[in-house]
Amino acid sequence: MNGHVVSTPAWPSTYDGEAKPRMGFFTDTSVCIGCKACEVACKEWNEVPEEPLGFTGESYDNSGDLGANRWRHVAFIEQRILVNGVSESAPDSWVQEAARQQLAEHGLDAHEDDSGFRWLMSSDVCKHCTEAGCLDVCPTGSLFRTEFGTVVVQEDICNGCGYCVVACPFGVLDQREDDGRVWKCTLCYDRLLDDMEPACAKACPTDSIQFGPLDELLGRAAEREAALRARGHTEARLYGHDKGDGVGGFGAFFLLLDEPEVYGLPPDPVVTTRHLGANWMAAGAAAVALAAGVAASFMGGRR
Amino acid sequence: MSSGADGSDGPRGDVRGAVPEKETTYVHGDALGAGPGTTQATRTKVGKGRREGGERAMVPREKPTSYYGRPVIKPPVWTWEIPTYFFTGGLGGASATFALAADLAGNRELARRSWLIALAGLAVSPLLLTSDLGKPLRFLNMLRVFKVTSPMSVGSWTLTLAGAATAPAAASALLGRELPGARAARFAAGALGLPVATYTAVLVSNTAVPVWSEARWELPLSFAASAAASAGAAAALATPVEHAAPARRLAIGGALIESAVTEIMEKRLGELGEPYGEGVSGKLTTAAKALTVAGAALMAAGARRSRPVVAVGAAALLAGSVCERWAVFKAGFASAKDPRYTVGPQRERADSR
Secondary structure, rough: OOOOOOOOOOOOOHHHHOOOEEEEEEEEEHHOOOOOOHHHHHHHHHHHOOOOOOOOOEEOOOOOEEEEEEEEEEEEEEOOEOOOOOOOOHHHHHHHHHHHHHHHHOOOOOOOOOOOOOEEEEEEOOOOOOOHHHHOOOOOOOEEEEOOOOOEEEOOOHHHHHHHHHHOOOOOEEEEEOOOOEEEEOOOOOHHOOOOOOOOHHHHOOEEEEEEHHHHHHHHHHHHHHHHHHOOOOOOOOEEEOOOOOOOOOOOEEEEOOOOOOOOOOOOOHHHHHHHHHHHHHHHHHHHHHHHHHHOOOOOOOO | OOOHHHHHOOOOOOOOOOOOOOOOOOOOHHHHHHOOOOOOOOOOOOOOOOOOOOOOOOOOOOOOOOOOOOOOOOOOOOOHHHHHHHHHHHHHHHHHHHHHHHHHOOHHHHHHHHHHHHHHHHHHHHHHHHHHHOHHHHHHHHOOOOOOOOHHHHHHHHHHHHHHHHHHHHHHHHHOOOOOOHHHHHHHHHHHHHHHHHHHHHHHHOOOHHHHOOOOOOOHHHHHHHHHHHHHHHHHHHHHHHOOOHHHHHHHHHHHHHHHHHHHHHHHHHHHHHHHHOOOHHHHHHHHHHHHHHHHHHHHHOOOOHHHHHHHHHHHHHHHHHHHHHHHHHHHHHHHHHHHHHHHHHHHHOOOO
């Protein structure tokens, strides 16, 4: 996978010689410890407004999801794993027996303890899609593709129409209520311009968040996935690495230890623009039908 | 059928071994916490909906399909102005086309009133859209670029041009004398009325909201028919019965097609279309159907004989059109807020590869 250039519709072609290598994130959730340093660093650097804190009752998650005021969000998932074919809905004694068996066979490496429990943590972020729906639908040109291939909202142009909010298949963008404009991760565009890595990646103590040229990250991620699988973690999978997916691959992709939806991520996101032709065609047909209907209403004289 | 929104999908085998269903106690001060009260154990019913049966504990549980029942996508931030605009834009756009046709047919009474209705609809629409913006003073940024990938950009330009063309056409009709360029303006307005009345369907279908995007084939025709019904009804309401026959025909035809297309859309959406049968959007759908059918029947019954009956029918059709737009709008919120609708079809797609 090393060496291939993942391009986007507006990059690098529109930048002529000024395009930089496409930069991105590889978030390796298998080493995330849920410290939330990324959430804090992002807020600090980008001056993202604070939100009222509280208890969600959802494990250690106290921020909920990505939004206008959360550009990094750490998810916490507590779950029972399937051990040696025993379902997590099986009686506790069966699960424990299967866990002991797995411990004997694979050692401590395969799971956290003998209760068949595991804790997933993952730092979510804007995916900086190759085919970005938010960018496509933005009517003002506020959303644009930077020279680094990332997707950024220009806050001096955004008029808060809210179209990108419903166009994003990941629920990343949202409107800031007191402000009216839409905000999201900029992949620290300002830091990138000064050859600095984004605040979240800088703050991550375990290198769960890795920043770099996308090609390089993709290669590294493939190696990491293979290494985990070789160690028996067959549940390890990359998410968003495939440029053949519904958004042309992510600029910020992940290594997950379960299905994407477990982390609140869509399993097969498709950019709305893929259906744009069909949508306009249907509208064109409807417009023709309307014209025909209007014309027909004048047939038959003035009864 | 028990709702999966509360995480209770019926029997799931040995209760003792099941992951305890904990109550969602979300107290974080965030409106999005108002989503369905589910836990990680929420499973999809949308899609093939594999269900566990019997008492055997060894039947594998379905995979959890959401993160604490939270939405995967964001619900729209759009407010009341948007569905209201769907109505006024549809009314204005279809009225402009209808007015042009009335002019060409030589029905001056009908044409004059329809041009004024068109102007009213197309004049109030930009105000509604501006009012909905997070930064209303930046409404001109809509005309900063033209992007065919953005239905909102295409719509902003189309609406602006349609409004600009309708103004001289309506002024000429009102003054009863031909202003310079009025003839060209009439043709332009009549033509632009068609995209104005239909693009709003693309605006919503070109999103990640399942109940909107999966209805991409039906919504434009539904919106066009609803626009036709409202334009016909408004013209019939304003015009003496002897001149209003085409308006009645447009209204009745639009109403019938709208009712039929809505049925087809709900059928084809299947489980994704559940919001049209539940909650606020369900009530609005029922109201829209009743008002539309009743309005069409009254207009047909009244015809040339009774203006009051036609007027009541027309009012019912206008109300039905408003309800229909609101039903679609509200269904989008319900669809976005329940992760089942987002994840279910995607999981099915991913599994079938």
